[in-house]
Amino acid sequence: MTRALSQKMRFLTFISIALLGYVHGYNLQNTYLAPWSTMDEPLTFTTFFEYFISNGFLRFRIPVLFLISGYLYAQYDNKPYGERTKKRFVTLIIPYLMWSAIGLLVTFALQQFSFTAAAVEATQLDQMGDNRPYTEIGWKGILFRWLLVPISFQLWFIFTLFVYNVMYPFIRLMVLKLPWVWFAITFFLWFTLFNVRYIEGQGLFFFSLGIWLQKRQINIEKEPRWFSLGLAWIFFLGTCLVKTFIAFEFEPNTLATIWTLSIIYNLAVISGVIAVWFSVDRLAAWWMSHEMLKDSAAYSFFIYGFHIPLLAYVMKMVLIILGNWPYARLFSFIMVPFAIIVFCIVIATALKKSVPRFYRLLTGGRGF
Numbered sequence: 001m002t003r004a005l006s007q008k009m010r011f012l013t014f015i016s017i018a019l020l021g022y023v024h025g026y027n028l029q030n031t032y033l034a035p036w037s038t039m040d041e042p043l044t045f046t047t048f049f050e051y052f053i054s055n056g057f058l059r060f061r062i063p064v065l066f067l068i069s070g071y072l073y074a075q076y077d078n079k080p081y082g083e084r085t086k087k088r089f090v091t092l093i094i095p096y097l098m099w100s101a102i103g104l105l106v107t108f109a110l111q112q113f114s115f116t117a118a119a120v121e122a123t124q125l126d127q128m129g130d131n132r133p134y135t136e137i138g139w140k141g142i143l144f145r146w147l148l149v150p151i152s153f154q155l156w157f158i159f160t161l162f163v164y165n166v167m168y169p170f171i172r173l174m175v176l177k178l179p180w181v182w183f184a185i186t187f188f189l190w191f192t193l194f195n196v197r198y199i200e201g202q203g204l205f206f207f208s209l210g211i212w213l214q215k216r217q218i219n220i221e222k223e224p225r226w227f228s229l230g231l232a233w234i235f236f237l238g239t240c241l242v243k244t245f246i247a248f249e250f251e252p253n254t255l256a257t258i259w260t261l262s263i264i265y266n267l268a269v270i271s272g273v274i275a276v277w278f279s280v281d282r283l284a285a286w287w288m289s290h291e292m293l294k295d296s297a298a299y300s301f302f303i304y305g306f307h308i309p310l311l312a313y314v315m316k317m318v319l320i321i322l323g324n325w326p327y328a329r330l331f332s333f334i335m336v337p338f339a340i341i342v343f344c345i346v347i348a349t350a351l352k353k354s355v356p357r358f359y360r361l362l363t364g365g366r367g368f
Contacts, residue, residue, distance in 0.1 A: 011284035014297035016061035021337030035265035038252040056240035060272030070210025091364030099305035103152030298367035302348035
């Protein structure tokens with residue numbers, strides 16, 4: 001792998017994770033945006049902008065992260081399976097358990113004060129739907145949340161990635177021996193938005209695609225001659241715009257609406273992955289050539305682990321404080337995620353310097 005490609009992957013990893021702040025930082029009345037989600041509040045600039053960004057324009061990120069993960073993992077087939085799996089347990093599952101515990105601790109701490117407790121309860125972040133104080137839920141409920149349904153819901157990604165790493169020999173075999181069969185299956189699972197706990201179509205398809213690109217030595221640094229970057233961006237932005245308008249206009253919870261939004265969502269994702277991949281070369285080179293910006297990319301994993309539930313709680317607190325100010329929601333959506341990202345980098349820098357061993361465990365050794 002060339003130095004330029006390595007830097008591009010590091011940059012895209014950082015950007016994809018940092019932008020999670022805006023995917024998870026929306027403050028719409030619909031608090032959970034699935035690909036087929038419609039809107040039951042009036043169409044305004046704020047609601048349109050937040051839906052367009054959170055549930056359209058930025059949805060290329062997870063596929064990009066899975067694709068990069070598959071590509072990089074496929075480079076180390078010379079190492080024994082047991083050794084690689086053990087290492088991935090340390091770099092994925094140990095951080096999963098630590099960040100899950102931190103999310104619980106942050107939530108518990110905020111539940112001890114009336115103002116912050118009200119914000120935590122109003123956020124309705126608990127995946128079990130039980131937003132009572134943890135003192136009422138009890139130890140069994142806390143243990144279940146720590147291990148299986150963390151309040152830091154973004155952790156599903158690294159658990160799923162570990163599952164795919166464990167499955168890697170089988171996935172690689174299918175990719176190399178029966179690629180058309182395997183990609184037909186995984187494409188179908190992705191396109192139908194298949195998801196059963198930690199096995200889901202989106203990740204499996206793009207993780208497999210990363211493996212295939214690496215094993216076939218496909219040149220992914222230069223865009224093909226037949227490819228038009230301008231048309232890719234027009235199609236990508238167009239599908240995101242159409243999807244956003246449909247979300248406000250179509251009848252909710254009907255089969256036609258669900259399938260229409262799901263299909264357009266997938267078209268936006270695949271075109272977004274392609275458009276972004278072939279657009280960031282110069283930006284990545286510029287970013288990685290500046291020491292301060294390059295250093296910020298080393299904190300990707302810390303941002304990923306720490307931004308939820310903190311972002312959700314701070315967003316709710318800011319909205320409570322701003323009250324009925326006309327631009328409160330738009331201002332919060334733009335500024336709070338940015339502030340949380342900066343805060344994460346500051347805390348990560350301090351921890352890395354003061355308690356490097358603890359920081360290494362938290363991040364699985366990333367950033368050193």
